[in-house]
Amino acid sequence: MGKNEAAAGILSDYLKLTEPGYALLFEAPWGAGKTHFIKSQMRIATDRSMRYVTLNGIDSAQAFRRALVVDNGDFIKIIGSAEKLANAAAKSVRLGDIGSLIRDAVEDRMIASLPETLVFDDLERCTLPVPVLIGLLNDFVEHRGKRVILIAQSDKHAEPSEFNSRKEKLVGRTVHLAADAEVALPRFIAQLNAGRGKDWLGRHQPLVLDVFQKDGQENLRLLRHGLQDCTRLLDVLEADLFAADHAIERLIRVFLALTLPFASGEITAEDLMTRNDYRLAIGPDEGQRPHPLYAIYKRHQNPDIFAGDASGILPLHLAVTLIGEGYASPPAINVALRMTGQFRIEEENPLWRRMLFWTDSPPRRSMG
DSSP states (O other), X not given: OGGGHHHHXXXXXXXXXXXXXXXXXXXXXXXXXXXXXXXXXXXXXXXXXXXXXXOTTOOSHHXXXXXXXXXXXXXXXXXXXXXXXXXXXXXXXXXXXXXXXHHHHHHHHHHHTOOSEEEEEOGGGOOSOHHHHHHHHHIIIIISOOEEEEEEOGXXXXXXXXXXXXXXXXXXXXXXXXXXXXXXXXXXXXXXXXXXXXXHHHHTHHHHHHHHHHTTOOOHHHHHHHHHHHHHHHHTSOHHHXXXXXXHHHHHHHHHHHHHHHXXXXXXXXXXXXXXXXXXXXXXXXXXXXXXXXXXXXXXXXXXXXXXXXXXXSOHHHHIIIIISSOXXXXXXXXXXXXXXXXXXXXXXXXXXXXXXXXXXXXXXXXX
């Protein structure tokens, strides 16, 4: 289970309660995998005794009600047909629009028959006034006796102080989830398109985890997108380049080390263009703000963070097109990497290894 084993236990215990009288809140940064964690633990996709509702963009009590039933296709058809029939009948006797009354009645019936466990996601993206939102949710806890699970990043709410102060009336326990890359990585790799890139990443998961953890990331979406970018790069390499194992490892390390902060907005395409300024590796003068590339270099201690077009495992302009612009043609990729002169297949027992470990080498036979 990894980092969130305790959270899984808390969730399991809560689901065993009958009319718990409080909501259970799961907190985590955006992209940390909290929605996937809840959905997979509860098997929401197949368990009809639970209802998942996203509150993203919900701005009225009516929209909140509709969100509770919108995934039920049969009832939506019934509502639509009932509204049309009612309005047609009303016009014949000049009663006006009564379709909305029929819709409300059908929705009331549907809400009354909701399952005992409700999951409300994206609370921080809901634009309802906080007291209204808390009141609507609390109705299911206090008056309907439901198990209510909330998913949010409270500090990202438009009114975080009011949200945090008022949610205490509703929430009985808050659980903080961690971005568990070790659990997510095999799943992300399994979702990649089949090919050499996917196979290589599957064999080098410790390398990927090491870069992600050194980067200090909590956004698993960035990891997933980074893996997709790595796969596209590896899949277009010519066979002799791909066979240079050590060079490929160095390439992917620096590629991920630059791709993740670019995707998060820490560095820009303009920053990538300054990789040939090796003075940045020395660090800023006292009182000056460090360059973004220097921060990345310090995290990874990777000299290939800095490179010109004739040096480094990932040349300057190739990084700009691949990462900054999002695309480079396969021929351009292969030519640029080949020109570095670093993609050579090492001997099984190269000269440097024979010299360093010469005492372990078997004695040569005499020619005499």
